[in-house]
Amino acid sequence: MLGAHSYPAGLVARVREATDAAAAACLPWLGLGDKIAIDDAAVTAMRAVLADAPFSGTVVIGEGEKDAAPMLANGEALGQGVAPLCDVAVDPLDGTRLAAAGLPGSICVIALAPRGTMFDPVDVFYMDKLICGAAGRGVVDIRRPIAENLARLAAVTGAAVTDLVVVVLDKPRHTTLIAEIRATGAELRLVGEGDIVAAVTAATSGTDVDVVVGVGGTPEGIIAACAVRALGGFMQGRLAPQTPEQHAAAIAAGHDLDRVLELDDLVASEAVLFVSTAVG
Structure with a gap:
């Protein structure tokens, strides 16, 4: 909680x-x-x-x-x-x-x-995300290549890139991203599901995950943003429709698909409550 x-x-x-x-x-x-x-x-x-x-x-x-x-x-x-x-x-x-x-x-x-502080991603179900701890603030940026972001994060934290653990959803859309991460020597952790758990872990200091990156659900991204905000972590997002139909719906809904959504855009208040219960 x-x-x-x-x-x-x-x-x-x-x-x-x-x-x-x-x-x-x-x-x-x-x-x-x-x-x-x-x-x-x-x-x-x-x-x-x-x-x-x-x-x-x-x-x-x-x-x-x-x-x-x-x-x-x-x-x-x-x-x-x-x-x-x-x-x-x-x-x-x-x-x-x-x-x-x-x-x-x-x-x-x-x-x-x-009321009125959560980003409403109407008609867009997927979002590209970059999530890490507070050390990434002002250091990493979703517009940069992943190799550059990992090098910058490693430098500011005093770690080697090969010490970093990066979580990515194991989806075909991430084939190129996965190859780029592997080329850096960072530890890649592929997960089938669990956007929110991964985000919370990456934003929490002292865990075994340093970065979450890649396209996942937009709803999960907004929920994760609440947790990241409460934890003092870093997050950026960018809407990422996955089909021509989704792209057309996003444009019709008035979304700017080039806009980088900062944490303040995703949830514009520090007064957030995030509660989760594990199943099983």
Whole structure:
């Protein structure tokens, strides 16, 4: 849990209850191979707890738009309609395939920020991301080649590039990026899922991950930004539609696809709450 001091204790407790309930609801489905059923169980349990939580919440990052889920959809109102007024980002089950396969690494997540401070990535489901600890601030930049960023980060931290651990989603779209990282000699860690866990680990000092880079989900990126902000880490993003249809939808929605989204753009407040519960 990060940023609990920014919110009333009763609301923090209810958000904690919601992630715990979602994780508990997943347990009967662990390892059964049904990712739709296990995700539905998490969504239903989380929604039930947040429905009458002591706040006025609006879902900015939710399940509905991307996954056609009937609950926790973008724009949905949550809570009792009382202060504080919050933007809400949820991922009832980050790592759905992992949980369905009975593997570790999935979490249930909620993030809150003051109303109007979360970036709304309407109609864009993918984002290129660069995430690391506070040492990367003013040092690395998503517009630079990965080899240059790793060299600069190593220099400022007093490490060798070969000491750095870089996490990338194991996807075909990252073939060139993976080859470039390997050419630097840095340790490459490929993961099938888990954008949010990787981001939190990279932004936390003293962990075994130094950098997260590459294209992942935009919703997960906004949630990760809340955690990175609370941890004092560094993050940049850039919207990255993956098909001509997605590109056209992004342009129609008014997005500037060349714009680099700084942490202040992704969540424009330090008063963030990030809560997660591991599944299993």
